[in-house]
Amino acid sequence: MQWTKVLGLGLGAAALLGLGIILGHFAIPKKANSPAPQDLDLEILETVMGQLDAQRIRENLRELSREPHVASSPRDEDLVQLLLQRWKDPESGLDSAEASTYEVLLSFPSQEQPNVVDIVGPTGDIIHSCHRTEENVTGEQGGPDVVQPYAAYAPSGTPQGLLVYANRGAEEDFKELQTQGIKLEGTIALTRYGGVGRGAKAVNAAKHGVAGVLVYTDPADINDGLSSPNETFPNSWYLPPSGVERGSYYEYFGDPLTPYLPAVPSSFRLDLANVSGFPPIPTQPIVCALGCPVNVSVYNRLELRNSSNVLGIIRGAVEPDRYVLYGNHRDSWVHGAVDPSSGTAVLLELSRVLGTLLKKGTWRPRRSIVFASWGAEEFGLIGSTEFTEEFFNKLQERTVAYINVDISVFANATLRVQGTPPVQSVVFSATKEIRSPGPGDLSIYDNWIRYFNRSSPVYGLVPSLGSLGAGSDYASFIHFLGISSMDIAYTYDRSKTSARIYPTYHTAFDTFDYMDKFLDPGFSSHQAVAQTAGSVILRLSDSFFLPLKVSDYSETLRSFLQAAQQDLGISLGMHRPLVTAVEKFEADAAALGQRISTLQKGNPDPLQVRMLNDQLMLLERTFLNPRAFPEERYYSHVLWAPRTGSVATFPGLSNACSRARDTASGSEAWAEVQRQLSIVVTALEGAAATLRPVADL
């Protein structure tokens, strides 16, 4: 999981409560041998929920996290074979499975010449060398497969300079240092993880003439302030003092050499000189944080490597050309028990249970289900992005929704879901029917609402969904393809820890025992995630009417509109077309909901329902405009593109307003505000048009 890229997007207004059109669906008893499902079968749903087994997930995790499996390593390739074997199993496999391999540019530290950070004394002698590896605390932190902590894609180089503490490495941090009269030219900036993206620290530093960047994990940010060995793993879930977070410092996502093209061998590759998005100066993550002059030696190497996605398919019985896509990445930084194997362990258990029903002839979904194990996510969501580049049109035409389960369990307190508004309803329907792990008899939904909630003007108090940034493999599905997406996990009780993320994130301490002892003993949270995802998959693939509630976008649009009116400093006259467009969307979405209700009461023709489902499926696509943000790569969703300001509103409009704020009226910057406003209005009007009765133009 690429955590830092989620920053700046926050928990959005993405979510509303829908009691769920689907709940009322009648179940048709299944027939053995020639199943021809008409609708979601509640009996099958119950069977699947009952068969998802915590102990099997635990055993999956043990195997998956047994060895380090960084992208393209031999062990990563072994796991490709493991997935293929599981998905081709005659008793519990899928209809078909295959690996598809891309040749992508990855970055690794040199094995012969490790990256080094030395502190230099007043006389020029080395007075301290930072650890090059983590301490071998549990026996799993040693060996040649544990990749040295490094900043992937940081350039090689051996800068020397005075150490300057630069807080988070944000632009403001460097400006503040300048204000204090501190010379930055030629220094080594010491920064701590968090606040801004990894690569941004180096980009910001280089603008001020900084020669090298060090990044460390502050115990205050991740360990609730604790740092001594007896307070940390293996004695608690906290990060041992020697732990260092690895990570990709690439600013974009996808293979750096083949933007917008699949990284197949024949594809055109950029010259390295023309690649953008790499950190401009040597950068290295470290443990220690001392004073005085520093020598930094970074020997990272760029390498073209083969990295595979594994895809497994259950063919739909009635509408095989409609895909419910469910995926997670496979590659880790070290053992990656939490990130990403906790998700892969769930993926394997889900595919086993569904595959077994399939092979027995008990069940076949109405629509196709595609399981995906992505490669090289940690380097920048590479496998999933290349996949969307290769099959752009096909996926855009046919994909009902994308469900991502990366880290399935951060902690065992509550469900956490990020997603676009149309998926809220199906998640609510699913979670109301599943018992929450832990004491008491709450549903996952009722437990969830205790931790994340908001007051919806439409539904009252409901669990709140977060919005999707670019932190995991859903990024290219939502931002590049415009497919309704969601990311599901179990997570913390925020009243119990202020850790930025689980403490051993991207370190050699993220192991099976860590998960087994501290995050989810008994694996009941894993099971809860498997049940939630499984129920969502079944509802999306088997329901006669697609359970995508497009009218739940109305609440988001209304709140974006109100925020724009209150906080962006643009005139009321400018808002008028936006108000009209939002009102049209609301009315058209509500009317479509009415037509669905009416149709559901009758005995609708499958072709009629297909046409209506196409409207629901394709609504998210109408928010794409590949020409809206010419400076962004892949981002073309006019509602969820990156937003710099803190106001949850239309991102293009918000960004343009913050650039225009200090310019004269009539400036180019104000023209861009007007252009962004028209882009949003055109998208909303176009979206509303697709919701109206199909023969109205």
Next chain:
Amino acid sequence: MQWTKVLGLGLGAAALLGLGIILGHFAIPKKANSPAPQDLDLEILETVMGQLDAQRIRENLRELSREPHVASSPRDEDLVQLLLQRWKDPESGLDSAEASTYEVLLSFPSQEQPNVVDIVGPTGDIIHSCHRTEENVTGEQGGPDVVQPYAAYAPSGTPQGLLVYANRGAEEDFKELQTQGIKLEGTIALTRYGGVGRGAKAVNAAKHGVAGVLVYTDPADINDGLSSPNETFPNSWYLPPSGVERGSYYEYFGDPLTPYLPAVPSSFRLDLANVSGFPPIPTQPIVCALGCPVNVSVYNRLELRNSSNVLGIIRGAVEPDRYVLYGNHRDSWVHGAVDPSSGTAVLLELSRVLGTLLKKGTWRPRRSIVFASWGAEEFGLIGSTEFTEEFFNKLQERTVAYINVDISVFANATLRVQGTPPVQSVVFSATKEIRSPGPGDLSIYDNWIRYFNRSSPVYGLVPSLGSLGAGSDYASFIHFLGISSMDIAYTYDRSKTSARIYPTYHTAFDTFDYMDKFLDPGFSSHQAVAQTAGSVILRLSDSFFLPLKVSDYSETLRSFLQAAQQDLGISLGMHRPLVTAVEKFEADAAALGQRISTLQKGNPDPLQVRMLNDQLMLLERTFLNPRAFPEERYYSHVLWAPRTGSVATFPGLSNACSRARDTASGSEAWAEVQRQLSIVVTALEGAAATLRPVADL
């Protein structure tokens, strides 16, 4: 019709003979009152063919061309009302009809201060003034509604300078003058129509310091060399000596102020200073072509005007969300009997015949049929382009095909069709069943093949379809939306005339009598076009299996590939992925054809056929890449974007190769060749993927 923009694209390799999957379809007898058509009804088809009436088309044309009706003029608005009245008629109207109005930037000569071109004598006195209007030969060339000949969007200005003859005004023409030592700075360039686009003449001239451009129609280009009054209209079809071609000199299409946005009142509009694509220097079309100094006075004004599209709909009975779109523009330069009213006269007759069947309850198509009368085409395809901008997603998701009939009759010798490969088969099926006008008992198909033919490796000798440039309203449908499109007309026997286009094109002599006496006495060619278009519409809207033969793209791709291998000077190694991609497309398209045949023999489920039809309908979309040609506006079809070279091959690749030819290997230009190659390969691989069985990923 914007004729000049067709240049440089030529008759492509777009077309192959398909005997037509559709011909074998069984007809189901129609039921009165509650028709639920399953497939094309041959009885209905025959009824429609029989009812399309040449005399009614003639009367339509008389009314439509009675008065000049330049875009946004009062008479243009009257015609909007005429169309609405016809389409809302209780006995022969459609299900619904409405006008939709955009506010667009047009350009007109000043009424108070006409544009003037004066020839100046050695002493500075005016020795000759060019005619400001055409001679009133038939009584229809006078009056305030006959817009003065002018170059729409040319800037105002009063340049004076020596007259230099610059042939076609192509870049080579100006270079040739330079080579001859002729000073171009400050001159007035005299150019003749044809060869390059209108606006390009001014763009090329301005690059050489030319101060103004005059454009005239050479009798050799349009009148087979004849020019005296008794040899020209009203005594023949040739242009009278005073005739001057008007036209838009805007280099792009769509409303110039709102690229990519619909020109609704609220949309963001570019500052005039930021508009690109206007001619850079004053330009004026004239008759006379003499020597010596010239004063040019252009007083054109830009005006924001309301211009309407009229849309009429017949709701589909079974798949109302699938649109067969049929359209033509309404606006003319003067009376516009040929351009565009001959097309509108056919449109009205087609809608009358289908509307009458509809209102009687005899028939309702399986899919929806949308009739469109576009506004402001002559200024740059504005009405149709704004429509595609406003409803981009909806149209892209749902449109089966776009059929354009602009000028329906250029002359009465033969059918002429431009289109993308998937439409070839349905046009062949239609034209084989309709009798050709004129003596003999040939079908339209058999007559057509005598004039335009080619030897297809697949089918043998077949009529050849031309490829679609940007000469009429199909442009945004094919290039911007990726919708399979065609343009249908009756045209010349090229052995009888070398006229660049019919001689009175865009002049005040393009009148009803001109058509009635010289181009299509008896209106049988109009009837032939109406029958062809009508049959195509019925086949596309009523056939159970869509009659789009996607495998006909294989022949085009193969010929593009061969041309690339032979003529582009790139290495065999570079071709390999292209060869593989073309082979994959061929195999996947052929296999899909097999599956269709098999399915047709059985009793397929409507949902099964719908899924298959979606593959056929959406194939053309897979060739779009909005990032392929960042410097082009709207063009995103990787097979049909503008191509500068004469080799019929992949345009992006061809253009990149011609730019790279004189550069060193390793240059940026060669990198662009590689990039374009990958864009084509990715598109072809992606297209093939959409043709494979839908549950294969």
